[in-house]
Amino acid sequence: MLRILLQYVLPLVLPFLAYLIYARLSHKTGGMSDTPWIALAAAGVGLMAVSLVSWGILSGSDPGETYVPARFEDGRLVPGTTEP
Numbered sequence: 001m002l003r004i005l006l007q008y009v010l011p012l013v014l015p016f017l018a019y020l021i022y023a024r025l026s027h028k029t030g031g032m033s034d035t036p037w038i039a040l041a042a043a044g045v046g047l048m049a050v051s052l053v054s055w056g057i058l059s060g061s062d063p064g065e066t067y068v069p070a071r072f073e074d075g076r077l078v079p080g081t082t083e084p
Contacts, residue, residue: 007055011047015040 019040065082072078
């Protein structure tokens with residue numbers, strides 16, 4: 001659940017929260033029509049793409065390792081692993 005929050009929700013919401021804080025601190029007056037919705041959404045999608053790409057690059061097994069699938073041993077399930 002935390003991974004979903006960090007990879008998908010937080011990067012999408014972060015630009016909107018930053019803009020809200022900026023608008024409050026600068027005492028910006030104006031309605032919701034003055035909010036740059038498209039730019040904020042594009043920034044959120046961009047941040048989400050960066051988080052997904054970095055997660056893909058920085059996680060996983062080392063190259064050359066062999067995947068051993070999950071199997072049953074003595075009536076219990078042994079999860080899949082990688083071996084050198």
